[in-house]
Amino acid sequence: MRQLRVLALVAENLVPPESLEGHSDKAIDEWKTEFDVITTLRELGHQVEVLGLSDDLTPIRRAIQKFAPHIAFNLLEEFHGVVTYDQAIVSYLELMRQPYSGCNPRGLLISKDKALSKKIMSYHRIPSPRFSVFPVGRKVVRPKKLHFPIFVKSVIDDASLAISQSSVVYDDKELAERVAFVHEHTMADALAEEFIDGRELYVGVIGNDRLQTFPIWELWFNKSDTAIIATRKVKWDRGYQEKLGVETGPAKDLPEATQRQIERICKRVYKALDMSGYARMDLRLRADGKVFVLEANANPNLSYGEDFAESAEVGGLSYEDLLSKIVGLGLRYRAPWKV
Ligand SMILES: Nc1ncnc2c1ncn2[C@@H]1O[C@H](COP(=O)(O)OP(=O)(O)O)[C@@H](O)[C@H]1O
Ligand SMILES: [Mg+2]
16 A cells, blocks of 8 residues: 555544553553554554544644645544544544545444434344333333343443443333433433343444455353353453453354354444444344344454454454555545545
């Protein structure tokens, strides 16, 4: 690939240092994705300028005017603390006629709203657990056709915020309590879904028009019979991960037909939710072979060695190739201003 001017957009508190030396594992965990992406883009020969952002758009405009980046590499997950505002930043980039990496504003807006995504998936007959939304400030009345056990989470938040083993509830009293808990801890409406007892699968999808899926990935616990749920602690607590023997890797012994079916479903979700760039789908596979889509994650974690990059690698795309591909897709994305 030719050498490009790349403007890396990162959260102000996650601007990585030049080297890992002298930093604790805990500190590195914070900005590892930013570090991996920026150093690798530089190793690929690109000229990377890093822009730390928190709540001001002016630096973006200034950097676009001064540095004239071929592409903005979007590593933002929020803007002034609001997780859904990444969509507004990408909209701003489009208004500035600036190509960027990752998902377009519409795909971000849709996929970050789990309830809206599920409504769209339902129209397309994409299998997803039956659900109901319980808005903040309203009484919890369970529709009769929503059966226990039920899984309660935030409609908007990600990273398993407010998700633990207690997210599964078995009666109306527990449901009301857990909905109140989600309201209080996330400030967002609560999404109550039928709990899908089964295997937990993740699938990377990449592309704008022509889509590619990465090998199907699975989460399991080696040292514990704890129900397989990707809770907050499972995702982020190293000690707890060690205790449970949390591991992810290529899903084992999936029948060929199930694999094809899952890949097809993931591509349909990507299209239905108007996604572009790259994404990771979260799914559950029940013992009876039925597949359910839990959610679509636009712009998933790009850390070297994390699930998305690992599954890309097993699928034949090295980390360098993966980032180059993401850059290429960003350059080629047909934003409305280009047409
Ligand atoms: N309906 C469900 N049935 C079973 N497990 C679920 C369900 N919904 C969520 N989970 C568990 O909770 C985890 C986090 O939920 P998810 O919808 O992916 O939200 P997040 O955006 O926080 O990742 C999932 O990876 C899965 O382990
Ligand atoms: Mg998830």
